[in-house]
Amino acid sequence: xxxxxxxxxxxxxxxxxxxxxxxxxxxxxxxxxxxxxxxxxxxxxxxxxxxxxxxxxxxxxxxxxxxxxxxxxxxxxxxxxxxxxxxxxxxxxxxxxxxxxxxxxxxxxxxxxxxxxxxxxxxxxxxxxxxxxxxxxxxxxxxxxxxxxxxxxxxxxxxxxxxxxxxxxxxxxxxxxxxxxxxxxxxxxxxxxx
Numbered sequence: 001x002x003x004x005x006x007x008x009x010x011x012x013x014x015x016x017x018x019x020x021x022x023x024x025x026x027x028x029x030x031x032x033x034x035x036x037x038x039x040x041x042x043x044x045x046x047x048x049x050x051x052x053x054x055x056x057x058x059x060x061x062x063x064x065x066x067x068x069x070x071x072x073x074x075x076x077x078x079x080x081x082x083x084x085x086x087x088x089x090x091x092x093x094x095x096x097x098x099x100x101x102x103x104x105x106x107x108x109x110x111x112x113x114x115x116x117x118x119x120x121x122x123x124x125x126x127x128x129x130x131x132x133x134x135x136x137x138x139x140x141x142x143x144x145x146x147x148x149x150x151x152x153x154x155x156x157x158x159x160x161x162x163x164x165x166x167x168x169x170x171x172x173x174x175x176x177x178x179x180x181x182x183x184x185x186x187x188x189x190x191x192x193x194x
Contacts, residue, residue, distance in 0.1 A: 007052040009135040055127035062120040064113035074126040075104025081123040142182040
């Protein structure tokens, strides 16, 4: 049986332990759990504004707005590989610009992002860890709680025990309140006034 995707932040063994599935010979639910882990992890990533929770590189183009600030679509930023305005590379981080990692924005020193369409290019990495082991425990717990809620039938519409390979029908993909609070905390970074 294959494990969850590399981008899923909780391993199958961790999920089985969380659900107190102790019979290692009983793997009838593993396919369902793997699918739930993959699907719900993707939902959490989307909720956080990412393609995936584990770090990923992004190459994006933005409109310059005449200010010294650039807000990227995905956060937290892990690193910026390159930054260019009108196809001219902007110097170096901490000399020519500063990156607010958690908040997801870049501030130029002594310059502005020229006001124009699609004239700012940035290559950066965003996410919550280089590998599954580096992802914050709170995010892993949120995934486990949501999968457990589905698995235990709190947000699934089914009347009989799942069989291996069965299709899981989620009833509205209702997010448990505890998961919502955790994700709101991660999304709740205030940009203040810049």
